Amino acid sequence: MPATDAQIEQLLSDLVRIESVTPWLIPDGAGEGAVQQFIADWMSDLPGVEIWFEEVAPGRPNLFAKLPGVGGGPTLLINSHADTVGYGNWRERALVPERRGDTLVGLGVADDKSSCAIGMLALRSLVERGVTLKGDLIVATTVDEEGSSIGTFHMLERHKPDAILVLEPERLDDIVVEHQGFGWIDVVVHGRAAHGSDPDKGIDAIVHMAEVITRLKKLDDTGFGRGADGGSMSGRTVFHTGTIRGGTDYATYPNSCVLGIEIGTQPGEHLSDRVHEIEAIFAEVKAIYPDFSGEVNVQIDREPFMPKGYDALFDAIVASAEPVLGHKPVAAGLNAWGDSGLCSEAGIPTLCYGVDGGNFHAPDEWVSMPEMVAAVEIVEHTIERFCGVAEG
Numbered sequence: 149m150p151a152t153d154a155q156i157e158q159l160l161s162d163l164v165r166i167e168s169v170t171p172w173l174i175p176d177g178a179g180e181g182a183v184q185q186f187i188a189d190w191m192s193d194l195p196g197v198e199i200w201f202e203e204v205a206p207g208r209p210n211l212f213a214k215l216p217g218v219g220g221g222p223t224l225l226i227n228s229h230a231d232t233v234g235y236g237n238w239r240e241r242a243l244v245p246e247r248r249g250d251t252l253v254g255l256g257v258a259d260d261k262s263s264c265a266i267g268m269l270a271l272r273s274l275v276e277r278g279v280t281l282k283g284d285l286i287v288a289t290t291v292d293e294e295g296s297s298i299g300t301f302h303m304l305e306r307h308k309p310d311a312i313l314v315l316e317p318e319r320l321d322d323i324v325v326e327h328q329g330f331g332w333i334d335v336v337v338h339g340r341a342a343h344g345s346d347p348d349k350g351i352d353a354i355v356h357m358a359e360v361i362t363r364l365k366k367l368d369d370t371g372f373g374r375g376a377d378g379g380s381m382s383g384r385t386v387f388h389t390g391t392i393r394g395g396t397d398y399a400t401y402p403n404s405c406v407l408g409i410e411i412g413t414q415p416g417e418h419l420s421d422r423v424h425e426i427e428a429i430f431a432e433v434k435a436i437y438p439d440f441s442g443e444v445n446v447q448i449d450r451e452p453f454m455p456k457g458y459d460a461l462f463d464a465i466v467a468s469a470e471p472v473l474g475h476k477p478v479a480a481g482l483n484a485w486g487d488s489g490l491c492s493e494a495g496i497p498t499l500c501y502g503v504d505g506g507n508f509h510a511p512d513e514w515v516s517m518p519e520m521v522a523a524v525e526i527v528e529h530t531i532e533r534f535c536g537v538a539e540g
Contacts, residue, residue: 151269151524153517157252159268160520161245162186163261164254167232172295174234180291180299181207183230183261187289188213190268194275204291204302212307213271213287221282221536222310224461226270226527227300228263229293229487232256238511251514258505258515263315264289266503266520270528282536283310293487296448300487304494311461311497311534313527314488317505320473320519320526322480323465324500328382329413329452330485331422332390334406335360338441341396341403350401354394356433356440357405361389363429364409372425381481382452386412412483415452453482453489457497461534465501468529472522477501501527 166186169177188199191213198216201209211230217223235242235255242255267287274285286309290299318324337360339353368387387409394405411422423444434440462479469477482500491498503519 151273151521153521156265156269156520156524157247157517159190160252160257160261160265160515161254163264164245164257165243167243168230168256169234170231170292170295172292172298177234179208180230181209184209184211184289184291187211187230187264187268191271194272197271197275202302202306204299208291208299210291210299210303211289215271215274215281215285217281217283217285217535218538219282220538222460222534223284223286224531224534225286225288225307225309225312226267226315226531227288227290227303227312227487227491228267228315229260229291229299230264230289231291231294232259232261233294233509241511248514250517252517253512253514255513257513258317258503259508259513260293260316262317262503262505262515262520266315266523266527269524270531273524273528274531279532280538281532282538283534285531285535290487297487297490300490304490304496309496311458312488312491313461313530314486314491314498314500315502315527316486316488316500317502317508317515318480318482318500319504320469320501320522321475321477323462323477324453324482324488325455325458325462325479326381326415327453327482327489327500328386328415328485329417329419329450329489330386331411331413331419331446331450332448333409333411333423333426334445334447335409335426336443336445337405338443339401339403339405342401344399344401351403351439353402353405356437356442357392357394357407359433359436360429360442361407363432364426367425372422380414382414383481383483385414386410386483412485413452415454417452419446419449450485450489451493453485453492453498453500455488455492455498458499461497461499461530464530464533465499465526467533469526472526
C-alpha cells in the first residue's frame with residue numbers, strides 16, 4: 149500500500165522533533181547522532197535489510213540501509229542528509245511540527261528530513277510488498293551537508309554505486325541536472341589603528357570595506373556579467389553577505405574589517421572567477437584610497453554540478469513520475485548547491501530530485517504534504533525501474 153498522508157506526517161514530525169543541527173555551523177548544535185539512531189531503529193524491523201553506521205566524526209555517523217538484490221542489476225544509492233541549520237530566529241517553535249493545511253512546518257521539515265522520510269518509506273514499501281530487486285538498493289542518510297559535507301566525502305571514499313539519486317527539496321516537476329557551485333569567502337580589509345582624533349595616522353578599514361560592498365552589490369545587480377537571470381539553466385548567480393566584524397571600540401580607528409560572503413559559480417565557471425572579480429574591486433578602491441589593503445580568504449570551494457551518464461536514472465524517474473503527476477517532469481537547473489555536486493565529481497552518474505517546500509534556513513520552513521505522498525510512490529518505482537525486479 150502507498151504511504152498515506154497520516155503516516156508521512158507522523159514520521160516527518162518525529163524526525164523534526166529530534167534536533168540535528170550541524171555543529172560545523174552552530175558550535176553547540178546537537179549533531180546527527182540521535183536522529184540517525186531513530187532512523188536506524190525505525191528500519192530495524194525490515195527483514196532482509198542490512199543496517200549499519202559509519203562514524204564520520206565523534207557522535208556523527210552516516211547511516212546506511214541496504215536491500216540486497218539477487219544480481220543482474222545496477223546498484224542505486226538514495227542519498228539525503230540528516231543535519232539541519234540552526235534555529236535561533238524561531239527557537240520556541242522550530243522543533244514543534246505544525247500542520248498548516250497541505251503543508252507541515254518545522255525545522256528541516258523540507259531540507260532535508262522530507263528526503264530522509266521519502267527514502268525510509270520507499271524502502272519499507274518495497275520490503276512489505278515483497279519486491280525482489282536485481283540490483284542492490286542502498287538508502288543513505290549522511291551528516292554535515294549544511295556544513296562542510298564531511299559525511300558525503302566520507303561516503304564517497306567507501307562506496308561506489310552505479311548511480312546516486314540525491315533527494316533535496318525542489319519540485320517534483322523538476323529533475324535537477326545542473327546546479328551552481330559556491331564559495332564561502334572572507335573578504336578582509338586592513339586598516340591602521342589610531343586614536344579617533346588622529347586621522348593622519350588612522351586608516352579606517354570599515355570605510356574601505358563599504359566601498360568594496362557597494363561594488364559587490366553592483367556586480368550582483370548585473371548577475372556577475374551574465375545578466376539578472378544568470379544566463380543559464382541554474383538562474384541568477386548566488387551572492388549575499390553573511391557576516392561582518394571589525395573595529396575594537398568607539399574611540400579607535402578600526403584596523404581590520406572582515407566580511408563573510410557566499411557567492412555562486414555557474415556551470416563552466418570556477419571560484420577563481422569570483423576571486424578575480426573581487427580583486428578587481430580592490431584595484432578600483434585602491435585608485436580612490438591609495439592606502440587601501442585587502443585580501444581574499446577562501447574557506448570553502450564547491451564546484452558546480454554538471455553530471456554525466458545519468459540517462460538510465462533520468463528515464464526511470466520520468467517513467468515513474470508521469471503516472472503519478474499526470475505529466476512528465478523536465479530537466480532543470482538550480483541556483484543553489486547540494487552534495488550532488490560531490491557525487492558527480494566522484495564520477496558517479498547523479499541526479500537531484502525532491503519535493504516542494506519553502507522558507508529554507510528561515511522561520512516557518514514548510515514542505516508540501518501532497519508532494520510527499522507522491523514522492524514516496526515515485527521514488528519507490530524509480531528504484532524498481534533502475535535496479536530491475538526479479539521475476540517470481
